[in-house]
Amino acid sequence: MSMKTEKSLTVDKNWCKGCGICVAFCPKNVLEIKDGKVNIKDLDSCIKCGQCELRCPDFAIYLGGE
Ligand code: SF4
Numbered sequence: 001m002s003m004k005t006e007k008s009l010t011v012d013k014n015w016c017k018g019c020g021i022c023v024a025f026c027p028k029n030v031l032e033i034k035d036g037k038v039n040i041k042d043l044d045s046c047i048k049c050g051q052c053e054l055r056c057p058d059f060a061i062y063l064g065g066e
Pocket residue numbers: 009025026027028029030031045046047048049050051052053
């Protein structure tokens with residue numbers, strides 16, 4: 001089993017429909033909608049709280065395990 005614990009924010013733009021829910025729930029203003037899709041505009045501010053992953057209805061944004 002991998003001991004890696006560092007998670008990275010990942011977006012699958014093929015699944016994103018640009019609804020903006022993740023943008024609204026992100027407490028750190030990391031995300032924006034750009035050209036109808038979610039865009040990570042400030043990754044350095046991401047606290048990896050998982051709200052975007054939790055709220056996205058389309059599983060288009062998530063904290064990857066590796
Ligand atoms: S994990 Fe939290 S801080 Fe990072 S983009 Fe998602 S909602 Fe914002």
